[in-house]
Amino acid sequence: MKKVKYIVYILILLLILTLTGCNTQISNTTNSSNLNWVEKIDTSEELKEKVNNDINDTITKLNNDFETLKNEINTYGKYSKNREKVQEFYINISNTQKQLNIRLREYSLSYTQSIVNSNLSSDEKYEKLEQLYEIIYEDAADDVYEEIDNGVLKNMYDTYYDGVLENAYDKVSYEKWYHMASKEYDMWSDTSSDIYDEWLDLKSDIDNLYIDIGNEIWEEDMERANEKLQSFKEDIENLKNENETN
Secondary structure, three states: OHHHHHHHHHHHHHHHHHHHHHHHHHHHHHHOHHHOOOOOOOOHHHHHHHHHHHHHHHHHHHHHHHHHHHHHOOOHHHHHHOHHHHHHHHHHHHHHHHHHHHHHHHHHHHHHHHHHOOOOOHHHHHHHHHHHHHHHHHHHHHHHHHHHHHHHHHHHHHHHHHHHHHHOOOOOOHHHHHHHHHHHHHHHHHHHHHHHHHHHHHHHHHHHHHHHHHHHHHHOOHHHHHHHHHHHHHHHHHHHHHHHHO
């Protein structure tokens, strides 16, 4: 009888150890392989090329769309009848920047994951991480902001508030003109504020990623680094969901 109880005890113990091993494997998978959700980026050269190409393509399309709008709505009469289209384009400017910045976060995640899971020394990992800071935080984030705020958004201001509406100042009633001009200025100003806030958010996220992963590289704790990458991934997913609902 004692022998039977002993065998049962051993079997239960083996079952517990097996389940524990499975849970550990699942946990480790969550920390690493589930982060493979965008194209792998191993080098700073790949990161820079992908980022620059995306920015150039996105800004070119935005500028082309603006030229189409400008050619379609180029008089006060057309503006007064199609102000909704102008408003929609302001919304499009904000959404375009948000989507582009989400992709910049994705590229940052992929590149950083490659660093963390590499066999490089801590010094080499940290050196590669500094490239992320330079390419995304110092260059890309500012480039996107400048291209939009001082590019297409400034062109919208010059074309409509300081152009079409300014030229109509003495051609329509002051009350009607003031209403139109005020609404146009508000749309431009609100969009400019959104662009600035989005720029700050991206800079803050990349700075936090750089600091968090840098600390774990310094401590040589890659498991903890992968946990922070997982958290960063979840933050990106939340941004995507927010962008889809707005």
